Amino acid sequence: MSTNDTPRHDELxxxxxxxxxxxxxxxxxxxxxxxxxxxxxxxxxxxxxxxFGLSVLGSIGVIVAYFAFPPGESVSSIQQSNxxxxxxxxxxxxxxxxxxxHWAKSIMNDHEKVEERHPQRSxxxxxxxxxxxxxxxxxxxxxxxxxxxxxxxxxxLALLPLPVALPxxxxxxADWDVSKFRHTMWRRGTRLMTDxxxxxIRAADVTIGSVVHVIPEGLHxxxxxxxxxFMDEKAKAVVLLVRLDERDLKHTEGSxxxxxxxxxxxxxxxxxxxxxxxQTHHLLCPCHQSTFDVADxxxxxxxxxxxALPQLPITxxxxxxxxxxxxxxxxxxxxxxxxxx
Amino acid sequence: xxxxxxxxxxAGTADFxxxxxxxxxxxxxxxxxxxxxxxxxxxxxxxxxxxVVLLGSGIFLTMFFVPSMTEVHYEGPWAPMHGVEMSEAxxxxxxxxxxxxxxLLMRQxxxxxxxxxxxxxxxxxxxxxxxxxxxxxxxLNWVVGFTLLILGLAAGFTGYSLPDDVLSGNGLRITxxxxxxxPIIGSYMSYFVFGGEFxxxxxxxxxxxxxxxxxxxxxxxLIGLHLFLVxxxxxxxxxxxxRTDGNVVGFPLFPVYTAKAGGFAFIVFGLITLMAATIxxxxxxxxxxxxxxxxxxxxxxxxxxxxxxxxxxLMPGQTEYVIGGYTLSLNVLIPAVVIxxxxxxxxxxxxxxxxxxTGEKREHHVLDRPRxxxxxxxxxxxxVTAFFIxxxxxxxxxxxTHFEMSLNDITWAFRVLFFVAPVFAFWITKRIxxxxxxxxRDLVLHGHESATIVRxxxxxxxxxxxxxxxxxxxxxxxYSSPRPIEIEPAEDSRGVRRxxxxxDRIRRRLSEFFYADRIEPVSAEELAAARAHQxxxxxxxxxxxxxxxxLPAEESTSTTVDVEATSDR
Numbered sequence: 040m041s042t043n044d045t046p047r048h049d050e051l052x053x054x055x056x057x058x059x060x061x062x063x064x065x066x067x068x069x070x071x072x073x074x075x076x077x078x079x080x081x082x083x084x085x086x087x088x089x090x091f092g093l094s095v096l097g098s099i100g101v102i103v104a105y106f107a108f109p110p111g112e113s114v115s116s117i118q119q120s121n122x123x124x125x126x127x128x129x130x131x132x133x134x135x136x137x138x139x140x141h142w143a144k145s146i147m148n149d150h151e152k153v154e155e156r157h158p159q160r161s162x163x164x165x166x167x168x169x170x171x172x173x174x175x176x177x178x179x180x181x182x183x184x185x186x187x188x189x190x191x192x193x194x195x196l197a198l199l200p201l202p203v204a205l206p207x208x209x210x211x212x213a214d215w216d217v218s219k220f221r222h223t224m225w226r227r228g229t230r231l232m233t234d235x236x237x238x239x240i241r242a243a244d245v246t247i248g249s250v251v252h253v254i255p256e257g258l259h260x261x262x263x264x265x266x267x268x269f270m271d272e273k274a275k276a277v278v279l280l281v282r283l284d285e286r287d288l289k290h291t292e293g294s295x296x297x298x299x300x301x302x303x304x305x306x307x308x309x310x311x312x313x314x315x316x317x318q319t320h321h322l323l324c325p326c327h328q329s330t331f332d333v334a335d336x337x338x339x340x341x342x343x344x345x346x347a348l349p350q351l352p353i354t355x356x357x358x359x360x361x362x363x364x365x366x367x368x369x370x371x372x373x374x375x376x377x378x379x380x
Numbered sequence: 381x382x383x384x385x386x387x388x389x390x391a392g393t394a395d396f397x398x399x400x401x402x403x404x405x406x407x408x409x410x411x412x413x414x415x416x417x418x419x420x421x422x423x424x425x426x427x428x429x430x431x432v433v434l435l436g437s438g439i440f441l442t443m444f445f446v447p448s449m450t451e452v453h454y455e456g457p458w459a460p461m462h463g464v465e466m467s468e469a470x471x472x473x474x475x476x477x478x479x480x481x482x483x484l485l486m487r488q489x490x491x492x493x494x495x496x497x498x499x500x501x502x503x504x505x506x507x508x509x510x511x512x513x514x515x516x517x518x519x520l521n522w523v524v525g526f527t528l529l530i531l532g533l534a535a536g537f538t539g540y541s542l543p544d545d546v547l548s549g550n551g552l553r554i555t556x557x558x559x560x561x562x563p564i565i566g567s568y569m570s571y572f573v574f575g576g577e578f579x580x581x582x583x584x585x586x587x588x589x590x591x592x593x594x595x596x597x598x599x600x601x602l603i604g605l606h607l608f609l610v611x612x613x614x615x616x617x618x619x620x621x622x623r624t625d626g627n628v629v630g631f632p633l634f635p636v637y638t639a640k641a642g643g644f645a646f647i648v649f650g651l652i653t654l655m656a657a658t659i660x661x662x663x664x665x666x667x668x669x670x671x672x673x674x675x676x677x678x679x680x681x682x683x684x685x686x687x688x689x690x691x692x693x694l695m696p697g698q699t700e701y702v703i704g705g706y707t708l709s710l711n712v713l714i715p716a717v718v719i720x721x722x723x724x725x726x727x728x729x730x731x732x733x734x735x736x737x738t739g740e741k742r743e744h745h746v747l748d749r750p751r752x753x754x755x756x757x758x759x760x761x762x763x764v765t766a767f768f769i770x771x772x773x774x775x776x777x778x779x780x781t782h783f784e785m786s787l788n789d790i791t792w793a794f795r796v797l798f799f800v801a802p803v804f805a806f807w808i809t810k811r812i813x814x815x816x817x818x819x820x821r822d823l824v825l826h827g828h829e830s831a832t833i834v835r836x837x838x839x840x841x842x843x844x845x846x847x848x849x850x851x852x853x854x855x856x857x858x859y860s861s862p863r864p865i866e867i868e869p870a871e872d873s874r875g876v877r878r879x880x881x882x883x884d885r886i887r888r889r890l891s892e893f894f895y896a897d898r899i900e901p902v903s904a905e906e907l908a909a910a911r912a913h914q915x916x917x918x919x920x921x922x923x924x925x926x927x928x929x930x931l932p933a934e935e936s937t938s939t940t941v942d943v944e945a946t947s948d949r
Contacts, residue, residue: 051625054858136645139640139643153627156614274579344697
């Protein structure tokens with residue numbers, strides 16, 4: 040474009056003030072107390088020295104606290120240790136900090152100085168010289184006349200990320216078998232066990248209004264198969280069991296005399312849905328407050344989840360213990376792209 | 381004598397260094413480099429010094445923390461956890477708290493420093509935004525700073541998850557839910573992140589590597605670039621007499637800023653340590669190790685993640701759709717990806733957006749007073765408002781329990797407010813800015829009210845106004861007030877449609893959005909007329925003062941108006 044593109048130093052100084060008003064320049068320097076009164080100046084010096092002294096005391100305090108207050112077996116003991124060590128260290132830091140700043144503010148020369156700025160842009164000559172240098176280099180390399188070189192280099196560089204990324208990406212996802220999302224440990228006949236006490240649950244023992252946190256039988260460190268990971272299985276299989284008055288249940292399918300079992304994993308983003316309101320039969324997810332109606336198939340009544348919690352169909356075995364009649368009829372937890380495929 | 385020996389030693393060292401590095405030139409150029417002074421320039425320093433604390437305390441923590449998800453039975457001194465199964469990561473966090481002397485202090489320092497780091501970044505960014513410090517030539521440094529904000533979030537997120545307690549584990553589970561919601565590749569992304577199914581045994585070691593190597597390495601490199609550009613550009617300065625785009629007014633690096641900034645670093649260290657010593661944070665021994673089943677109510681993430689949490693909470697669930705057999709979870713994607721994406725994109729691109737609307741090519745080194753850029757200020761306040769609503773929404777359960785209100789009502793209120801409040805905030809902020817500009821104009825033309833009412837000889841009452849001193853006058857008149865850009869008409873003189881008209885029109889619209897509402901700055905004629913008027917009053921007062929007494933101050937209604945207090949400098 041025009042010469043407007045080439046700011047010179049004087050072009051940096053632009054005034055927007057109406058004509059006739061001129062920049063009066065820097066306001067006059069206001070002397071500090073210490074500038075005129077030697078006593079005040081001396082006092083500042085003593086304050087700074089005292090602050091540095093405080094830091095020394097802080098350092099000593101830390102060393103004393105280290106030996107005097109070891110952390111122990113109780114929360115109060117670690118809090119005590121933490122507090123004394125911390126206070127000592129805080130004084131150690133703050134003494135230096137406030138001392139230095141007070142020194143700068145009350146003793147050091149406080150006359151403002153002015154420095155000139157220069158435009159960031161390089162001068163036209165420098166620019167031309169830069170272009171010239173690059174042109175020379177390009178000519179030396181011969182890249183302009185040899186298109187095979189150019190093409191070869193670009194192709195080689197373009198492919199380079201692939202061999203680096205492939206093993207990395209290929210390996211980090213383990214076996215990439217995302218169909219595991221669809222199944223849990225629950226099978227026909229799997230007993231419902233209490234979590235974390237791991238005892239079977241007799242249907243008759245579950246009173247109306249009570250809530251039981253449930254895991255499947257077999258989800259125990261001694262009983263897991265070698266290819267099963269306790270945490271991975273538990274993350275999918277946890278269930279919340281509730282007993283309602285049978286008359287309150289809108290659908291009895293999959294339930295046993297008013298006992299219903301739902302996946303505990305929220306269909307929103309997967310938090311455990313753990314807050315049960317006895318009166319309303321509502322289950323609330325404490326993370327994002329999706330609310331599910333246990334009496335109505337755990338349908339969503341409020342919040343960011345769309346789908347009902349999957350139900351675990353249950354019955355009792357010969358001994359009266361609660362068992363599952365099948366796995367969940369759909370994948371548990373948050374939605375994913377191919378969930379209903 | 382010791383001094384001469386000291387002098388000789390330092391001269392020797394300097395000579396040794398200079399012969400090998402030529403450092404003398406750098407010292408000559410930088411030691412007395414001028415930096416302007418303003419309290420708000422300390423905000424970025426707080427972020428920098430918090431980061432130093434994070435590095436220091438972080439190194440301490442890595443000596444004892446074991447980033448492993450191998451299950452162990454706890455056998456340490458904390459009785460309530462005896463025999464409890466937990467990951468080595470959690471067990472080593474307990475060890476840090478109960479057995480390592482100063483370990484809990486370092487943990488708490490690290491956590492508080494992280495919260496302060498993010499807070500300082502955000503407030504520093506707001507300062508830069510509202511004063512227009514991002515304008516040419518600093519647009520790139522804005523982008524660097526913006527990237528640092530994102531990296532800070534990444535650092536916080538990866539670190540928060542490491543202790544493997546029940547809270548952070550649920551945080552990871554939410555992450556898994558969000559990742560799975562990504563269309564097409566979501567399930568595979570989840571496998572990619574967790575090395576298989578959630579939670580697997582890879583995530584903690586992976587997060588550890590990101591948290592102690594990759595993310596802090598990037599942050600360190602970008603902080604270097606950020607500061608290099610600050611030195612290259614020289615710091616911006618607030619407007620005032622004697623300060624122009626062509627100079628920089630302030631104090632030299634050595635000794636004033638060495639002492640001030642160096643001292644301030646220690647003050648920040650001290651403050652963080654004081655917080656860590658006295659305010660408990662993240663007492664994981666109360667939470668217990670991660671287990672997929674339990675969760676506690678009223679659990680909030682660290683503050684800088686609250687907006688995402690709030691965003692997730694506000695979105696109604698109806699927006700999950702199944703299309704052609706594939707699930708599109710807009711109820712997760714919109715709040716977790718689209719909304720923050722929009723907020724951040726606008727923020728990151730703002731310097732370029734504004735430069736496009738202004739069409740200005742000059743360098744800016746003197747900061748704007750926020751009132752003199754009403755649209756920018758209003759937009760900033762609108763973005764902050766939207767962010768703040770989301771933060772509050774992230775605490776809707778606490779609001780419900782503390783104020784005994786219905787959670788559902790609060791959620792609904794925030795759903796509405798998220799759309800209404802930013803618009804309202806924009807409108808009212810812009811009005812306030814324009815009002816302040818009018819007030820500046822008024823002050824320039826009429827001066828400060830002196831609260832002295834005078835009756836003139838012919839019976840007229842006037843209030844005496846005190847004219848602005850030259851420094852204040854300069855501050856209030858020397859600013860730019862751009863008009864919307866003009867564009868060429870759609871058709872040229874022969875009625876042919878002009879190429880590029882469409883792009884020009886968009887630019888014109890944007891420019892109108894920025895600059896259509898404006899207060900005309902004081903012109904030379906107006907100023908001259910006002911001065912003549914003042915002179916006239918002055919003459920009347922001089923002439924008539926002997927004949928009519930000034931009203932006693934107590935009788936006038938605004939006797940005690942303090943001119944300094946009403947001016948908003």
